Amino acid sequence: MELSATAKAILGILAMGPRSGYEIKQLVDRSTRFFWAASYGQIYPELKRLTEAGLVKGRDASTGGRQRTVHELTGAGEAALREWHGSPAGVYELRDEGLLKIFFAAALGEARTPELLRQRREHSDEVVTQLRRVEEALEGASDSTCTVLRFGIEMNEWIADWCERTAAELETKPKEKS
């Protein structure tokens, strides 16, 4: 059973507890978003497919006239999740426009690298701010989710620091060579 990118996130989240599609999206946005995004347009159809495949089952939880379906893992769903979890390696993809701009700065004959490094730094600063907010909201969870959150915060702090350091270096000795 090959799981799609979104299926991996959905099954994992449902392993933490039953949830509606809406709640899954909320959780993704407040936690995995920085390394694993998902949109409604993926979540709802995927939930349907997973239900048809018997990995997930839905339970009606409507309150009055407001429709609501809470999904939970089936035995097969948990098995599929464990199989994926134990499998080696996996996707790693990065798309970073800030780095691309720096990469081409020299070809454009512009000495804007320090400026671009500071822009990149600002982005990481913002991510740190957001992740800290999430950390406060999640306080005391003290498990593997926190480890990942800590990783995100510390990595972005490192990136911000690296960009600042490198920008400063380039400004001190603008052209050592070339």
Added chain:
Amino acid sequence: MELSATAKAILGILAMGPRSGYEIKQLVDRSTRFFWAASYGQIYPELKRLTEAGLVKGRDASTGGRQRTVHELTGAGEAALREWHGSPAGVYELRDEGLLKIFFAAALGEARTPELLRQRREHSDEVVTQLRRVEEALEGASDSTCTVLRFGIEMNEWIADWCERTAAELETKPKEKS
């Protein structure tokens, strides 16, 4: 003029010098791949679109019976590139399956976080090895492309170190709370 993801890479690379589609792909694979990938299936159609839009022009450079088209920037192409280069912010996307697995480790009731951190570490080790190889091949380029390469190497070294450190910590004091 909104540029597609692949267009940004193509125009930037052509700013470093005229190249065939094949050579563009080679360069991407040996340099920007880790933060900005592109495949033939994107490059050739995009080259066609950019030519039709007047941002790029092709020159026949066939040798004997072997077909070859070398592309270069037009004035409009360089203008579009500079406009993008000067615009704020931009795409930042990460998809990291290793982190996702760690995120869900606790929910699966498994104490595999140290093992998963070491797997994640191995991946960064491999990236460092590859980037070092690229660095040697590019030796002495001494411009903004090297800055980005250095960033890739040092960031992945930091990640490897963080994973190792955190795995060791978790093994020393397995459960401080919970």
Added chain:
DNA sequence: GCCTGCATGTAACGTGTTACATGATTTA
């Protein structure tokens, strides 16, 4: 003569975002 590398291109498929449509409930 065969394999590797240069060179171009497309078709099929899968993935993913955005915007829209709809409607109920809660809060200010």
Added chain:
DNA sequence: TAAATCATGTAACACGTTACATGCAGGC
């Protein structure tokens, strides 16, 4: 009563990879 939030879902579009098809040139 208006706005925000809960809640579900789809259609159109954009993006991107993989695999395939084709053929030339150079070295062994």
